[in-house]
Amino acid sequence: MENFDYLIVGAGLFGAVCAHELSKKGKKCIVIDKRNHIGGNIYCDKIEGINVHKYGAHIFHTSNKTIWQYVNQFAEFNNFVNSPMARYKDEIYNLPFNMNTFSRLWGIKTPQEAQKIIEQQRQTHFSENPKNLEEQAINLVGIDVYEKLIKGYTEKQWGRDCKDLPSFIIKRLPLRFTYNNNYFNDIYQGIPIGGYNKIIEQLLSKSVVKLEIDFKEFTKKFKGISYKKIIYTGAIDEFFDYKFGHLEYRTVSFETEVLDTDNYQGCAVVNYTEREIPFTRIIEHKHFEFGSQPKTVISKEYPTEWKPGLEPYYPINDDKNTQLLIKYQNEAKKLDNVYFGGRLGQYKYFDMDKTIESALELTNKIM
Ligand code: UDP
Numbered sequence: 001m002e003n004f005d006y007l008i009v010g011a012g013l014f015g016a017v018c019a020h021e022l023s024k025k026g027k028k029c030i031v032i033d034k035r036n037h038i039g040g041n042i043y044c045d046k047i048e049g050i051n052v053h054k055y056g057a058h059i060f061h062t063s064n065k066t067i068w069q070y071v072n073q074f075a076e077f078n079n080f081v082n083s084p085m086a087r088y089k090d091e092i093y094n095l096p097f098n099m100n101t102f103s104r105l106w107g108i109k110t111p112q113e114a115q116k117i118i119e120q121q122r123q124t125h126f127s128e129n130p131k132n133l134e135e136q137a138i139n140l141v142g143i144d145v146y147e148k149l150i151k152g153y154t155e156k157q158w159g160r161d162c163k164d165l166p167s168f169i170i171k172r173l174p175l176r177f178t179y180n181n182n183y184f185n186d187i188y189q190g191i192p193i194g195g196y197n198k199i200i201e202q203l204l205s206k207s208v209v210k211l212e213i214d215f216k217e218f219t220k221k222f223k224g225i226s227y228k229k230i231i232y233t234g235a236i237d238e239f240f241d242y243k244f245g246h247l248e249y250r251t252v253s254f255e256t257e258v259l260d261t262d263n264y265q266g267c268a269v270v271n272y273t274e275r276e277i278p279f280t281r282i283i284e285h286k287h288f289e290f291g292s293q294p295k296t297v298i299s300k301e302y303p304t305e306w307k308p309g310l311e312p313y314y315p316i317n318d319d320k321n322t323q324l325l326i327k328y329q330n331e332a333k334k335l336d337n338v339y340f341g342g343r344l345g346q347y348k349y350f351d352m353d354k355t356i357e358s359a360l361e362l363t364n365k366i367m
Helices: 013-024 065-072 099-106 111-125 133-141 143-158 167-172 197-203 215-221 285-289 319-333 352-366
Strands: 002-009 029-032 044-047 050-053 060-062 085-088 091-094 188-190 208-210 225-232 249-259 269-272 281-284 296-305 338-340
Touching: 002 013, 013 029, 013 197, 013 352, 050 285, 050 296, 060 065, 060 352, 065 352, 085 143, 091 099, 091 143, 099 111, 099 143, 111 133, 111 143, 133 143, 133 167, 143 167, 143 269, 143 296, 281 285, 285 296, 319 338
Parallel strands: 002 029, 002 225, 029 208, 085 269, 225 338
Antiparallel strands: 044 050, 060 188, 085 091, 249 296, 269 281, 281 296
16 A cells, blocks of 8 residues: 555646655655646646647746746746737738837827727727626727727637627737737746656655556556545546536647748737638747757647537636536535635636645645
8 A cells, every 4th residue: 555645636736746745745746747747737748959848838827926936946947028929911010009000000100009009999899897708808999909809819819709709819919009018027937957757747746647648547447545635636527527517628749740941920929810710820949049950840729619628728617617617616614624715726816826826825725
C-alpha cells in the first residue's frame, strides 16, 4: 500500500501549484492526468525549435506583484507585450481599441476627435441598462468598432448572437484614447523564457506524476494507492457523472502548420474579425519569444460548440449554465474530502494569474 495525503486530478497550472505548495509543507502528493503530458492547456510542443502553444496562446499578465514574483521563481520572463492586430476584410487595425485603431478607422488624429465620433454613435444607439454584449459593446465603443471588430469575432468565438451573450465578456478588453497597443492593462507581462513546461516541471518535481490515466479509471485500477483528500481540477459535472445534465462549453481546435518562411504575419496574434472566415485568429508562435528560426509555425484557431469527447475550453457563464453549476456546487459542498479548482473544476473563465491566486488560496485554506 502506498499512502498519499493528496490525490491531485489534473497536472495543469492549478493542480501543479497545489502540488508544489502542499509538498513544500511536507504533504505527499500524487498527480494524475489523462493527457500524455503535464501542463494542461499551457503545455508547449517544440516544433522546428519553436515553443508552440499547443492549446492556444498563453500570455502571462498580472497586476498582482505576489503572483508575478511567484512565477518568476520558476522561470525568467521576457518582455513580450501582446499587441495583436485585427483583420477585417482587407483592412488591418491595431487592438485593443485605441487611438491607432480610431485613427485608421476614421482618419482622425486626436483623442478629442475620436471621443466625439464615439459619443455621436453612442447617442444614436445608446441602451440605458445594457442587457447583453451587443448593447454593452455599442455603449462602449460605438457602432463602427462593434460591426467591424467585435460582432463577427464574438459570434464565431461563442457560436451565439451578441444579443444572447453576457456583457462581461467584452469588459475584458481595454478601451483607450492613447496610442497604446498593449492588449492588457496589467503592470506585469511576459512569456517564460524556455516555455511554460519548465515552470510546471518544477512545480511537480516533488510529486509522483502518472499520465494517461483518467480519474475514474485510476480509482478502479490503483487499489494499492491510498490518499486522504482529493483536489479535482477536471470538469465538475463530469465528477458527478453529469447527473443534473451537461454544463456547456465552447471548444477550440487548432490547425497547425510549419511554413517555409521566417516571418508569416509579423506578430504573434492576428484576429480575423469578419464572420465569413471560419477561424478566429492565427497565432505565429515564434514571435512570443522573438524567435529567429529559419522556419515558422502557425496555428489557426477554430471555435466550435463542445460535445462529450471534445476538450472543454471556455465555460459559458450564462444564466442557464450558472443555475446548473449551483446544483453541482451544492453537491460538492457535501463532500468534505474533495476540493474543486481551476477553470473546469470551478467552471470559470480564469486567466493564468487568477488560476495561481485561486490555487494558493485553496492550499492556504486547507493547510
Ligand atoms: N473580442 C472581439 N474582437 C477581438 C478580440 C476579442 O470582439 O478582436 C471579444 C470577444 O467577444 C472575446 C472577448 O472580446 O470573446 C475576450 O477576448 P480575449 O482576447 O480576452 O479572449 P481570449 O484570449 O481569452 O480568448
